[in-house]
Amino acid sequence: MTLLSTRDESKRQAQLTRDDWIEAALEVLVGEGVGAVQITSLAKKLNVTRGSFYWHFTGREELLGSLLKEWHARNTGVMLSALAHAGSLEEGILDLFAVWVDHKRFDPALDQAVRDWARRSQGVRDVVAEEDESRVSAIAAFFERNGFAATEAFIRARVLYFTQVSYYALGVEEPMTERVSYLEAYFRCFTGREIDPAAADAFIARRTAEGGADISK
Amino acid sequence: MTLLSTRDESKRQAQLTRDDWIEAALEVLVGEGVGAVQITSLAKKLNVTRGSFYWHFTGREELLGSLLKEWHARNTGVMLSALAHAGSLEEGILDLFAVWVDHKRFDPALDQAVRDWARRSQGVRDVVAEEDESRVSAIAAFFERNGFAATEAFIRARVLYFTQVSYYALGVEEPMTERVSYLEAYFRCFTGREIDPAAADAFIARRTAEGGADISK
């Protein structure tokens, strides 16, 4: 005899898939960090009991492993492809900026969450470090294709990428109008060259039009 | 009747001060993060029981508050003073580099630990954000004193500081010989000017002489 023959089906689908758990866990990972990725709270969030979890996963470790795979699958490639197609210096840099601002293509919050996680886990740290290296290398290669010497290309790539990482890490919040006003200065600092005014205007027009006043989220 | 009339005095002083607890907590904070700052483990580390802790502190929160104050007292000012005395562009930038490399003056590991902590605590986040702003402002003011326009000075300050933050955040590890080989490129990227060869050589000679092959720790 059961006290509750049918579960509370107020707001949940009949059956949960493994991916449903991963999805929910990702949200918590991004919003509250790895420490908050707990089976108990996830179960509550999904309106099931922990029994369900232990059917889909062997334990917490396996779930965390899946989260790392998900991150790798999502955020790898978007940056690199932006650079691969780029011809001119303007095009590449601006495309990169666009990717970093457009959170549909690149998820900086997830990236940052994984980065936080990596600081307390050797395994995750290794994976993230590898990813960072490949990103910097891609940017450096782009600089080299645009006439920069190897060392300078590498350092400029690093400065560009590191600045962006801190942008998220420090949670810089500034309206898009303000941010685009820094475009010329950023470009000058990152490349050592002056940006083509036409390209700058086009970029600014597109960015301010697409709304996106928030950077942090 | 007590089972153990005298405590195990194998390797500890007779009495602990409040600062002893803070010092131990700082080590754990830096090494393992806020989450690892636990009364139980600290007590074990100090060879006392938790009873001691609750005499010196009302609870965990008070200890954490003390840690934040300690960080603020230690890492605030060192950066700013390096810039205040600087005359030429070379002098200021190189002094800044020196401060960041010399872990006796500036503790990047502590800085990073607090930064990690800040990402999960609103109160800490506010304090750190304020500190970051004042640091960037100080660098920007320095750039302005050296002939850069306001906006460009601000962006260059940000890029310089943000790059440095990521250097620690991503745990870049490279031998000092390699790092100093990037000096010219870094200087060019950060300032848009060429470094004075004599100043560069003097800096490199001093850095490589002072040993310090490790950056991470």
Place this chain on the structure above:
DNA sequence: CAGAAAACATACAAGAGTGTATGGAAACAG
């Protein structure tokens, strides 16, 4: 060397989180 104050030990209570074992409900194949 008493007595008070400071510093610490011990024991208990409570909460949160994980993992396991097992029984019951849902979905599906035949």
Place this chain on the structure above:
DNA sequence: CTGTTTCCATACACTCTTGTATGTTTTCTG
């Protein structure tokens, strides 16, 4: 519609950590 298989609920055991209450030992003071 019956029997598996899949999926989830329930209950229990265990660990870790915090906080409190109270007793015991040092250390300081006069």
